[in-house]
Every structure is written in structure tokens, then in C-alpha cells.
Amino acid sequence: MDHHTPLRPRHRLVTHEVSNQPTELFDFNAFATDAPLVEALAREGGDWGAGRCDAYGRIAGGELLRLGFAANEHPPRLVSFDRFGGRIDEVDFHPAYHRCMALAREHELHSLTWTQERPGAQVVRSALCYLHNQYEAGTACPTTMTHAAVPVLRHAPALAPAWLPGVLSSEYDPDCRPPGEKRGLSIGMGMTEKQGGSDVRANTTRAVATGDDRHHLTGHKWFFSAPMSDAFIVLAQEDDEGLSCFLLPRWRSDGQRNAINVMQLKDKLGDRANASSEVEFVDAEAHRIGVPGRGVATIIEMVGQTRLDCMLGSAGLMRAALVQAIHHSRARHVFGAALVDQPLQQRVLADLALESEAAIALAMRMARAFEGGDEHEQQLARLATPIGKYWICRSAPAFVNEAQECLGGAGYVETGLMPRLFRQSPLNSIWEGAGNVQCLDMLRALARSPASRDALLAELDAARGLNRHFDTHCDRLARSFDDAAALPAAARAMAEDAAKALQAAILLRADADWVGALFCDTRLAGPGSRAYGVADCGDRAADLIARAF
Incomplete structure (x- = not known):
């Protein structure tokens, strides 16, 4: 792609000619340009x-x-x-x-x-x-x-043969019919209730065994995502057992609709194409998955996978906003030069490009860790998932807003993409546990799995000696892990430091190691600033922007 996008062809209106405006950004390869x-x-x-x-x-x-x-x-x-x-x-x-x-x-x-x-x-x-x-x-x-x-x-060998082929099918079948009549199946999730929120152990939905390997669920879910799904993974209290995990189908085994009453769809800030709902269960038929009373332990891998997707989702929103900002800045001319070449705008765009690259670098590293190739990868995933989820998802709203500002008033108009990106940007920090929940999970991992700390520090040690600011930052982080007196109140600072250390370690060892050096110089050398465009990427600013898109 050329450094500067051509200006929009002129259109003559009654009062003026339309010029100095970017073209619509459609029909480009979002992978090859990244x-x-x-x-x-x-x-x-x-x-x-x-x-x-x-x-x-x-x-x-x-x-x-x-x-x-x-x-x-x-x-x-x-x-x-x-x-x-x-x-x-x-x-x-x-x-x-x-x-x-x-x-x-x-x-x-x-x-x-x-x-x-x-x-x-x-x-x-x-x-x-x-x-x-x-x-x-x-x-x-x-x-x-x-x-x-x-x-x-896969924890339910009696259910898996009937459900997994449809779940893994590459065909999309939106019809509301019993699962045996469909070409493809989708699964939703329901954990949160009004009185408990993230504290799912406070759930009040009850599960009563029927004597035929089924249970009847009565209760509610306050956030019930994707209510059009063919079945749902839910948590409910099982008498004398505690909180258990269940598969709740849309259709009962007798071919009738299950008693999942959708009370309303949520009127959400973002994610507006998707349906989220509040529901009530009235003796709804369900099937237990896993060990009775071990519902959280059974569902935890699903939670981990969705947290990885939260990282990817937020990194994706940041990327989309960055692309819009660069495209606009290349086409727009102000004060005799392309906006992208104006020193202050260039510094903002370069800073955004650096942050975006660090976000996808960490998310993709976590994707490899999720494959669990060995003990190191498993332990790294255990600790770095809440760290990465906290920091990347926390970073998205401010990032998208800064990119939105690069377009001026055009970034605030609903006919463009930016307002949707901005509305969407806070979602992933809330979904699957907000920031404090992630930080507490980080502390829990450190306490219960000392090997996870060793794995994270080993990951950082692989980049030791490549940058003095990185080494100093890692020394400080290791000391903070030992400072139990400061926890949990200091958990957010620790999570941020750990996330930045991981991002730096990845970028320093990457082929474009100069990006890692810039990251360390602008993020780890001193307190830095919360405002984009303050950090100076020097004579590599234009290179960062060109590399980004």
C-alpha cells in the first residue's frame, strides 16, 4: 500500500467541491496489511x-x-x-x-x-x-x-457423542429445532445471577435430580449470552452437593421446548448485533457435566478459553481503530502537508501502533501457551491469562478513543466505524470477570501454583540482557511478587507491570527487535504517561506507522 492514500475524487455540490477527504476503506486484506x-x-x-x-x-x-x-x-x-x-x-x-x-x-x-x-x-x-x-x-x-x-x-462422555459432531460442524444452522434435526449446533453460557455477579458460588438456581440421569433447574440468570443457542453451559446448586455444572438444551428429550423463559434482551452499550438476555428456568431439563459440586472446576477451562478471546477481541478493536486513524491521516492534508507527516500526529500514530503491536504479540503468545505443549506452557497460561486479560482489555477504551480523535469530528459520526468500535471497547474488560477479578485470579495463581510464577519469570529471563530498561523492570517485578504485605491492594500495579514485561520480552526477541527496544524505552523507562503521543519514538515513528498498515 502506498504511503499516502489518494485523495477522494472531487464531487461538485451547489456551494463547493468535496476534496481533501479520504476514500472509503473497503476491500483490503486485513491480514496481509498487518x-x-x-x-x-x-x-x-x-x-x-x-x-x-x-x-x-x-x-x-x-x-x-x-x-x-x-x-x-x-x-x-x-x-x-x-x-x-x-x-x-x-x-x-x-x-x-x-x-x-x-x-x-x-x-x-x-x-x-x-x-x-x-x-x-x-x-x-x-x-x-x-x-x-x-x-x-x-x-x-x-x-x-x-x-x-x-x-x-468432553467431561461428559454420555453427552459428547450426541453434541460434539454438531458443535464442531462447519455448517451454520440458525433454525430453532431439536439438535438431532440440525446440521450445526451452537453453545451459549449462563453463570451470572442478580445477587452474586462474579461471585457465582452465591448462585441460587436449584437443580433437582429426576432419577433418570436428568435434572430439573429452577431459577434465573441475569446475563444469559446468545439465547438462540442450541444448548447452554450453566451452574446451579445441587442439593447436598453444592454448585454443579449442567448442559441445558433448548429442547427437552421428549421433543418439546425446554422451559427457558427469555424475560428480555439487554439494551447494551456495544455488542449490539448479538443478543444477551435475562432468563428464568421453570423445571427446565438439564444434564450434569462432571463431578457433583465441582461446577466451577468443570467450567473453568471454558472460562479460560473465553478470556483468551477477550484479549484477542480487544486487540482486534485496537487494530481496527488504528487502521482507520492511519488511513484518515494519510489522506487528509492540513497546513500544507499530509496529516500523517505532521510531527505531533505522527507521534500519536506511532505510539498507537506500538501499543497495538504489543497487544497482539501478547495475545498470540498466550494462544500458544493454551496449547499446553509442556509444563512451562501450562503454568504460563495459568498465571498470564488473567494478567493479559486485565491489561489488554483495560487498554482498549483509551486506545480507541485516541484513534477516534485522530479523525476529529468524523470519528464521532455513526456512519463511520469508529463509534461502534468505541462502544464495543469496554466490553471485554467486563466480560468473564472485570479488572479486579482478573487481578485476584492472578494472586490466587501465585499462591496456589508457585510453578506459574517460575514459568513467568523464566519467560522473562529469556530476554534478559537485551535491554537495560527491561532488566530493571523485571527486577522490580520479581521483588513485587515477594511483597505480600502490599497485596491485594497493589494487584493492579503488579498486573500492569507483568503484562508490560511479557510484551517487552516477546517483542525484544522478535525479528523486528527494534520494536521491542522502542517499547522498553517508551513504556519501561520511568513512569511514562497515560496519554498517547507523549512517548517519543524518534526517527522510527514513520517506520512504525508504515509497519502497522
């Missing part, structure tokens, strides 16, 4: 999937980008009753939503981790999800949950 992603894919062992990513990159920057506008302009609608008065609790979606879902399904964003039995499968799938999230994040939610449900279903 050097940090291309390199991360290869670095983390997913280079065999570059062709898949290239194909989806063309879709993401073309059809998906267009579909995303329509899917968000026409949000889902709850249809509680059919025309004869029968309760159906179905969700009506715009065709653009269904097409986005079909594209994700066809390209195995929901299943590649489990269907490709080779190293790098999780990495390739993560790259695809990162691309999808940039231009339609709402459909990423049900895709994520279907993907994350597979390890949980």
Missing part, C-alpha cells in the same frame, strides 16, 4: 495457517466489514410468542448477522483448535478470531462460547 500479525502467526507456530488467514483477511476487510454495519444497524428482536399465542422465546436477527455467523463457522473460528490436531491450531484460530473481531465483534461472542464449550463437553 505485519505484526503476520510475524506473530509465524513466531508462535502457526505459519502453516497463513493461507487460511490470508483468505479470511480478504473477507474481513471486504464482505465482513460491510456486513458489520448492517448487523449493528438492525439489532436482534425478541419474539416471545407465535401468532397463535404459543410461547416460543426466539430471537429474530437481520440477514447480515446470519451471514457473519456463517462466515465464521465456515472458516472454523468455532472449532479449528479441536479439529486440527497439530501444533499451532490454537494460534491459527486465534489469528482468525482477531481478524473477525475487528469488523463484527457481536458475532464473535456466540462463536467464542461454542469454541470454549468443547473441553467442557
Whole structure:
């Protein structure tokens, strides 16, 4: 792509000619134009999937980008009753939503981790999800949950044969029918209740055994994601056992609709193409998964997988916002020069590009850790998942807002992409445990799994000696792990320091190691600033912007 995007062809109106405006940014390859992603894919062992990513990159920057506008302009609608008065609790979606879902399904964003039995499968799938999230994040939610449900279903050998083939199918089937009549199945999730929130052990939904390997659930869920799914992984209190995990199908075994009453769809700030709901269960039929009373332990792998997707989702939103900012700045001329060449704007864009690259570098490194190749990878994933989820998702809103400002008033108008990105940007920091929950999980991992600390420090030690600011930062981080008196009040500072250390370690050892050096100089040398554009990337600022897009 040329350094400067051509100016929009002039259009004559009654009063003036339209000029000095960027062209619409459509029909570009979102993978091939993303050097940090291309390199991360290869670095983390997913280079065999570059062709898949290239194909989806063309879709993401073309059809998906267009579909995303329509899917968000026409949000889902709850249809509680059919025309004869029968309760159906179905969700009506715009065709653009269904097409986005079909594209994700066809390209195995929901299943590649489990269907490709080779190293790098999780990495390739993560790259695809990162691309999808940039231009339609709402459909990423049900895709994520279907993907994350597979390890949980494998804990239920009596259920898995009936469900896994449909869950792993590459066909998208949105019809509301019993699972045996469908070509593809999706899985949702319901953990949160009004009185407990993140404290799921306070759940009050009750499960009563029926004597035939089934249970009846009565209660509610305050946030019940993707209510159009074919089944849901939920938690409920089982008498004399405690909190257990259940598979709750949309249809009962007798072929009738299950008693999952959708009370309302949430009117959300972002994620508007997707349906989230409040529901009540009235003796709804369900099947226990895993050991009675061990519901949290059973569902925890699903939670981990969705937290990885939160990192990828936020990194994707940051990337999409950065692309819009660079595209606009290349086309717009002010004070006699392209905006991208104005020193202050260039510094802002370079700072954003550096932050974006660090975000996807950490997310993709975590994708490789999730493959669990050895004890080091497993322990690193245990500790670095809440760290990465906290920091990347925390960073997204301020990042997107800064990129939005690069467009001036145009970044605030709903006909463009930026407002949707901004509304979406806080979601992932809230979903699957907000910031404090992630920090407490980090402390819990340090306390319960000392080997996870060793794994994280070993990961950092591999980059020791490459940058003096990095070495000093790592020394300080190691000391903070020992300062138990300061915890948990200092957990956020520790999580931020750990995330930046991991990002620096990855970038310092990457092929473009000069990016890692800039990251250390601007993020680890002194207190820094919360404002983008304060850090000075020097004569490499233009290189960072060109590398970004």
C-alpha cells in the first residue's frame, strides 16, 4: 500500500467541491496489511495457517466489514410468542448477522483448535478470531462460547457423542429445532445471577435430580449470552452437593421446548448485533457435566478459553481503530502537508501502533501457551491469562478513543466505524470477570501454583540482557511478587507491570527487535504517561506507522 492514500475524487455540490477527504476503506486484506500479525502467526507456530488467514483477511476487510454495519444497524428482536399465542422465546436477527455467523463457522473460528490436531491450531484460530473481531465483534461472542464449550463437553462422555459432531460442524444452522434435526449446533453460557455477579458460588438456581440421569433447574440468570443457542453451559446448586455444572438444551428429550423463559434482551452499550438476555428456568431439563459440586472446576477451562478471546477481541478493536486513524491521516492534508507527516500526529500514530503491536504479540503468545505443549506452557497460561486479560482489555477504551480523535469530528459520526468500535471497547474488560477479578485470579495463581510464577519469570529471563530498561523492570517485578504485605491492594500495579514485561520480552526477541527496544524505552523507562503521543519514538515513528498498515 502506498504511503499516502489518494485523495477522494472531487464531487461538485451547489456551494463547493468535496476534496481533501479520504476514500472509503473497503476491500483490503486485513491480514496481509498487518505485519505484526503476520510475524506473530509465524513466531508462535502457526505459519502453516497463513493461507487460511490470508483468505479470511480478504473477507474481513471486504464482505465482513460491510456486513458489520448492517448487523449493528438492525439489532436482534425478541419474539416471545407465535401468532397463535404459543410461547416460543426466539430471537429474530437481520440477514447480515446470519451471514457473519456463517462466515465464521465456515472458516472454523468455532472449532479449528479441536479439529486440527497439530501444533499451532490454537494460534491459527486465534489469528482468525482477531481478524473477525475487528469488523463484527457481536458475532464473535456466540462463536467464542461454542469454541470454549468443547473441553467442557468432553467431561461428559454420555453427552459428547450426541453434541460434539454438531458443535464442531462447519455448517451454520440458525433454525430453532431439536439438535438431532440440525446440521450445526451452537453453545451459549449462563453463570451470572442478580445477587452474586462474579461471585457465582452465591448462585441460587436449584437443580433437582429426576432419577433418570436428568435434572430439573429452577431459577434465573441475569446475563444469559446468545439465547438462540442450541444448548447452554450453566451452574446451579445441587442439593447436598453444592454448585454443579449442567448442559441445558433448548429442547427437552421428549421433543418439546425446554422451559427457558427469555424475560428480555439487554439494551447494551456495544455488542449490539448479538443478543444477551435475562432468563428464568421453570423445571427446565438439564444434564450434569462432571463431578457433583465441582461446577466451577468443570467450567473453568471454558472460562479460560473465553478470556483468551477477550484479549484477542480487544486487540482486534485496537487494530481496527488504528487502521482507520492511519488511513484518515494519510489522506487528509492540513497546513500544507499530509496529516500523517505532521510531527505531533505522527507521534500519536506511532505510539498507537506500538501499543497495538504489543497487544497482539501478547495475545498470540498466550494462544500458544493454551496449547499446553509442556509444563512451562501450562503454568504460563495459568498465571498470564488473567494478567493479559486485565491489561489488554483495560487498554482498549483509551486506545480507541485516541484513534477516534485522530479523525476529529468524523470519528464521532455513526456512519463511520469508529463509534461502534468505541462502544464495543469496554466490553471485554467486563466480560468473564472485570479488572479486579482478573487481578485476584492472578494472586490466587501465585499462591496456589508457585510453578506459574517460575514459568513467568523464566519467560522473562529469556530476554534478559537485551535491554537495560527491561532488566530493571523485571527486577522490580520479581521483588513485587515477594511483597505480600502490599497485596491485594497493589494487584493492579503488579498486573500492569507483568503484562508490560511479557510484551517487552516477546517483542525484544522478535525479528523486528527494534520494536521491542522502542517499547522498553517508551513504556519501561520511568513512569511514562497515560496519554498517547507523549512517548517519543524518534526517527522510527514513520517506520512504525508504515509497519502497522
